[in-house]
Amino acid sequence: MKQNKIALLISNMMTLGGTERVTALLANQLSSEFPCSVIIGHQDGPLVYPINSLVDIFVAHRKRNKRKLDIFERAYKISKYLRKQEIELLLVIGRNNSIVPFLVKCLYPKVKIIFCEHNTINNCAMPLNFLLKVKGMIYQALVNYLSSAIVVLTDKDFEYYRDTYPSISTKLSKIANISELVLDKDILYNSHSKRIVSVGRIDVQKGYEYTVEVAKRVFANHPDWSWDIWGTGTSQYTQKIQRMIEEAGLSNHLHLCGTDPDIYKRYKDYSFYCMTSRWEGLPMVLLEAQASKLPIVSFNVYSGPSEVITNGVNGELIEPWNVDIMAASINHLIENQDLRERYSNHSQDNLGKFSAHSILQQWKILIQKYIDEG
Numbered sequence: 001m002k003q004n005k006i007a008l009l010i011s012n013m014m015t016l017g018g019t020e021r022v023t024a025l026l027a028n029q030l031s032s033e034f035p036c037s038v039i040i041g042h043q044d045g046p047l048v049y050p051i052n053s054l055v056d057i058f059v060a061h062r063k064r065n066k067r068k069l070d071i072f073e074r075a076y077k078i079s080k081y082l083r084k085q086e087i088e089l090l091l092v093i094g095r096n097n098s099i100v101p102f103l104v105k106c107l108y109p110k111v112k113i114i115f116c117e118h119n120t121i122n123n124c125a126m127p128l129n130f131l132l133k134v135k136g137m138i139y140q141a142l143v144n145y146l147s148s149a150i151v152v153l154t155d156k157d158f159e160y161y162r163d164t165y166p167s168i169s170t171k172l173s174k175i176a177n178i179s180e181l182v183l184d185k186d187i188l189y190n191s192h193s194k195r196i197v198s199v200g201r202i203d204v205q206k207g208y209e210y211t212v213e214v215a216k217r218v219f220a221n222h223p224d225w226s227w228d229i230w231g232t233g234t235s236q237y238t239q240k241i242q243r244m245i246e247e248a249g250l251s252n253h254l255h256l257c258g259t260d261p262d263i264y265k266r267y268k269d270y271s272f273y274c275m276t277s278r279w280e281g282l283p284m285v286l287l288e289a290q291a292s293k294l295p296i297v298s299f300n301v302y303s304g305p306s307e308v309i310t311n312g313v314n315g316e317l318i319e320p321w322n323v324d325i326m327a328a329s330i331n332h333l334i335e336n337q338d339l340r341e342r343y344s345n346h347s348q349d350n351l352g353k354f355s356a357h358s359i360l361q362q363w364k365i366l367i368q369k370y371i372d373e374g
Helices: 018-030 070-085 100-107 130-146 155-164 166-171 208-219 235-247 263-269 284-291 323-334 337-345 356-372
Strands: 005-010 036-042 055-061 087-093 112-116 149-152 172-174 195-199 226-230 254-256 272-275 296-299 315-318
Touching (some): 005 100, 055 070, 070 087, 155 166, 166 172, 208 235, 263 284
Parallel strands (some): 195 272, 226 254, 272 296, 296 315
16 A cells, blocks of 8 residues: 655755754654655755654755756756655745745646745845845745645734635644643742843844843843853854944853754753844744743744743733833843742743644644545
């Protein structure tokens, strides 16, 4: 009897980031249910997250090639692999694959695409010039027309898709990011810590310019506290943030710490988590912070934080990019240990719906639906 095979497509697995991590976790979990492959567009180094031996790994290019024809070569190799392996269901993880999956669909029409949004589609915080807007509209048309299913991470993005593109509403599903969360009710919250933490790629999306502005206002009142930022990014943006930190005289308080593959274990050293992003999808770091019983303060951007944080119960949602209100909220938390402990006590209230078992069940149902349709 023929086994129904599936594959996940990602542009590369070289960066310690949410997309790469979700791809590895999802492939590992799905491989216990379906014959599973991970197809990587280009990879000239080791995988940043482990993928188990049940998963077949196919790399289209061992080195990234910036030639425009590269995407056509990649699409050809991927379609050839899918035909050979008789894979007819392709999960496309995020938008970094460019138009490759849609070229694959043209070369191998039999394959069904499940397009998985990893970020918010309504990226209102990113200024776009006319050309980028046109490219975005064309790309969205390809997603809508050539995908058999579209999976979003949040209620906000589900509603946006449904209301903006009503003709494809039957293709929509909402499934949160899969994670490794372990809900340990016995974790002890470190209410005496005087350290704040942020975790995420060092780039424009994460809004670390706002972090510096907030930190100025916080450490003027609480010089005995500190704030650690974990993550790496482009050298140009990282240098910009480091320069801002130094010019603000915050070098002893606000630290760019680099990466730690096991960052989850560090949360116990902190008092609370802070997020100053311009936009988000469904941030796994917020789920990890809550699993570690950390209160959270975050800008209430279009999607993401409000799916995780209940304002005034386990953290605080702040008017987007208002550094004065954010700083006031942080100062208030610093000055009120009882409030931090109360938020911590409720930090795990909603995490059950994000458990790996719950998310995997939703994926199994969706995948089986498209397998059964033949």
